[in-house]
Amino acid sequence: MHDEVYEGSDDPLAGRSAFAEFVDHWSGRDGFACVVGHDQGEPVGYAYGAPLSADTTWWANVTPPLPAEFTAETGARTFALSELMVRGRWRGTGSAKAIHDELLRDRPEERGTLLVHKAHHKVRGLYERWGYRSVGETVPFQGAPRLCAMVLELHG
Template identity: 80%
Template sequence: MSTPTRLDLKHYGHADAAEIRGLLLDMHDEVYQGSDDPLAGREEFAKFVDHWSAREGFSCVVGYDQGEPVGYAYGAPLSAVTTWWAKVTPALSGEFTAETGGRTFALSELMVRRPWRGTGASRAIHDELLHGRGEERVTLLVHKEHGKVRAMYEGWGYRTVGETVPFEGAPELCAMVLVLR
């Protein structure tokens, strides 16, 4: 696949969740086909999609190349009572972990279908999702063993603030943060 000349980047919100759910799940199935990750199955992943898209502040960008879905990114602001930072080690300061409901945007997923990897599609989708956000920072979790993915995010300005296993059955993840303003 050659570099897309121009991606059509479409925004979706909480009210669009039912409309885009199948598309998100289908692209996920394609991207994770053959994966041995216990959390990569359609039914497990659907729980994450439903959890995040149920939030009022849910935001999603889907990229299209000549009408063909390329990939997507989505997330939502962390609530004032989030447990996002609770299991990060080393423990972070209370000042760092204090959330207001509008301080930190959690980027839950970013994925691009194989033919469009290495074309800049990931960065375009990521940047469009974050463009104009009011939060002061973005956080995401990356598999600790996925050094190439971590390096990509570091190249975009993210820094690792610790490691976490946020729930039973989850792999070791690196918590990363990008300051927006």
């Protein structure tokens, strides 16, 4: 699925080796969750993530800098959505929202977060329609593009 979705992409985070590193990183965390959506038995997309640990660097490079009370993590405060992907044939069908909502449905954390390419205005707009708000921009590690950090309140 990953190879199909990112075929021909020049996204530095889209390569198979980067994908494997991200999956290994997130799947080894406490609270890891993954949802795969299906249509008549055929996989259409997936989403995965895990709670941010108390020693996370997720917020460290966000500009403008965020207040300490916002960035304080406990290991149970914020669920980080690492990846949400839908195959081309199912884009625009509501599959992404359904997969997203299923992943976050029963999460005990108070909020969710994700990073999205700053240049991907349509994708950012989609997340905003789902209730996310941008809290700043970041380049989380060397070689990464400029990303928007977004947050979604999960309860109340």
